[in-house]
Amino acid sequence: MSKKIHVxxxxxxxxxxxxxxxxxxxxxxxxxxxxxxxFGILWTAxxxxxxxxxxxxxxxxxxxxxQVIEVEGDGEDITVTRHSGLGTHSYAAENVNSEYGAxxxxxxxxxSVEERLRxxxxxxxxxxxxxxxxxxxxxxxxxxx
Numbered sequence: 001m002s003k004k005i006h007v008x009x010x011x012x013x014x015x016x017x018x019x020x021x022x023x024x025x026x027x028x029x030x031x032x033x034x035x036x037x038x039f040g041i042l043w044t045a046x047x048x049x050x051x052x053x054x055x056x057x058x059x060x061x062x063x064x065x066x067q068v069i070e071v072e073g074d075g076e077d078i079t080v081t082r083h084s085g086l087g088t089h090s091y092a093a094e095n096v097n098s099e100y101g102a103x104x105x106x107x108x109x110x111x112s113v114e115e116r117l118r119x120x121x122x123x124x125x126x127x128x129x130x131x132x133x134x135x136x137x138x139x140x141x142x143x144x145x
Contacts (some may be wrong), residue, residue: 014058021051
């Protein structure tokens with residue numbers, strides 16, 4: 001099973017990127033092309049693409065994805081691959097429960113209130129937490145009843 005998620009910057013970020021892209025285009029036209037020639041043309045074209053893509057993401061309903069995240073796997077072994085302008089990176093997602101998408105840590109049964117209170121008391125007795133921390137956490141645990 002494979003799922004692709006297309007990611008684009010937020011509208012506010014894209015609007016700021018559009019303004020910066022326009023500024024770089026103007027710098028390219030006024031300064032970089034006259035001084036550096038072919039490099040200036042490349043500079044201005046890149047700035048134009050940046051301004052255009054940010055314009056589409058910030059001001060239109062037809063955005064351009066800047067990254068694609070691909071999730072592959074059968075529930076036990078999942079690989080997450082991120083494709084962006086900076087390359088492709090893959091990560092292995094370990095211990096994933098396919099039915100709920102929960103990690104193994106989340107599937108472990110919760111400790112009983114009594115066990116949690118004993119551990120809390122032990123931390124306090126060892127002076128690892130203050131009296132205020134002890135009382136606050138004890139109150140949290142007891143509110144779960």
